[in-house]
Amino acid sequence: MTFTLPPEAVHWRDKARDFVDRELKPYEVEAEMNDGRIPEAARKAHEKACIAMGVTVMDVPKERGGLALPILTQTAIVEQFGRVTNALGWCYGEAQGWMFEAFNEDQIARIVMPVTRGEIHLCYAITEENAGSDPGNIATTARRQGDTYTITGEKWHVTSHNLASHMVVQAKLADGPHAGEHCLFVCPADAKGVTIARSPAYAHNYNHHHPILRFDDVAVPARDRIGAEGDGMGFTHSWFRRERLLIAARCCGAMARLIEDATDFAKNRIVSGSAIADHQMIQAMLADSVLDLHAARLLTYEAAAAHDRGENLKSLHARCSIAKLFASEAAFRVADRAVQIFGGRGYMRENVAERFLREVRVDRIWEGTSEIQRLIIARSLIKRGLEGTIGPN
Incomplete structure (x- = not known):
């Protein structure tokens, strides 16, 4: 099995990355120094751009006017929004696929579709x-x-x-x-x-x-x-599956950004006549970070691809937990190493590593703690066996 992204996913990934790098990243330090706030005109422009790009309808069925992009493609998009700090990547609302099963026609018209247009948040x-x-x-x-x-x-x-x-x-x-x-x-x-x-x-x-x-x-x-009375937990599980997968995707984006920035710094930071990137201790931290990112990305992409293949719902639930657990813990390790590589600069709030060190920590808590994810994985293994948890070899 290959995890090379298909052309459509690459197209969307590159489009999302260009938007993040060009429109969102320039506001990171300003947001950090102003309790997360940026000029209202800029915030609205970011939302409008995402709506125009189609990000808000990427999970909306085509018969509803949406794009219904493969989950793997959606994951690749969200990964790029994870490259930016201060929740600047949270600049769009989305109508999630499960909503079109849970909400009735009146609610879809009054609530769900207005979300895609930025009229309801x-x-x-x-x-x-x-x-x-x-x-x-x-x-x-x-x-x-x-x-x-x-x-x-x-x-x-x-x-x-x-x-x-x-x-x-x-x-x-x-x-x-x-x-x-x-x-x-x-x-x-x-x-x-x-x-x-x-x-x-x-x-x-x-x-x-x-x-x-x-x-x-x-x-x-x-x-x-x-939905009907008593349906609440089923819909919540659908929401959790998607959120856990997308948290893993955002963590991959954060790791990629950290590795790129830390590597660039290490190559240009001269100490005693040589770049710190020449030192094996720095190289080891960078290498371990690449391993963490690559493994997390493969787990996340495979979980997304399993959704597109229509695999068993119980297995998908476990795979989203696997992806979130590994990616969220890996992201914190990478952020911690990046702070160390940057040295004193890495402890400054204007530095991307310092911000991500604080920000990715919560990914091990919300939408189910790492401990809860371990319980979900273990219970799936006990009930459904190894193949029923991670899929056939």
Whole structure:
């Protein structure tokens, strides 16, 4: 089996990289020094460019006017957006394929397709204080009263809430035939009864905040329930699979950027009359970083290609966990080595290695910690065997 990207994927990869290098990277230091913010005109221009490029519809079915690009091609695109720091790569919204199974026709017209045009911006309110990597333990409830659900509870780490117009909220049904089962709802980000309990500061400088939200009897019309009652966890798993794969892709992009910049520095940094790239200790760090990137990229591309081949859903779930686990841990190793290669410069916030060292650390936590990924992989192995977990040899 070859992992050479097909021509279509190479075309999209190069287009995405050109956009990232030309339009996003120049704003990195400005964003770092301004709490992740860049001029509003620039932010809107980046979003508009991504919409024009077709990135927002890459996972949208063709019958809906989308591109329905192969998952491998989408992964190659997202990898390039991982090359930039300060969440500048989060400059577009996307309608994900699972939404066209979960949302009804009215919701697709009102919510999903406007996302692709930048008219609606979504965030996800799933995680809770005592239900992080295991969303099955959430305590937030939804109680039906006629044609309205009342949502009560508290959500943590609601990423991008400050920039969102709408939220996808996960809650347990408090009553009815599906009591105790999970359900997803979409509601305005500023709905009556939604309050920001606290907006903590994080290690990274993103303009995408992660507040703790309280839901006090928030009324959501039944028409804004996503799917049937009790379908919530199934849709959440679909979202997790995609997010874990794309986190792995972004980590690959970060590693590539770090290796390129660290290598260039090492070749030009002269100490005692010679470039530090001539020293074997530096060469070893660069070599280990190349190994980490190559292995992570192969795992990530293979997981994406398995989606395109239509392989077993349970196996795909495990493969996305494998890719996220390895790529996220590898990215931190590469960032740490890059800081060391840059030396004192690597500890400056204006340096790409310092920023990525802080930023990629969270990739081992969100959308399921590394420990949770290991459990998913091990349980798949025990239940389905080696081939059922990683596919046939």
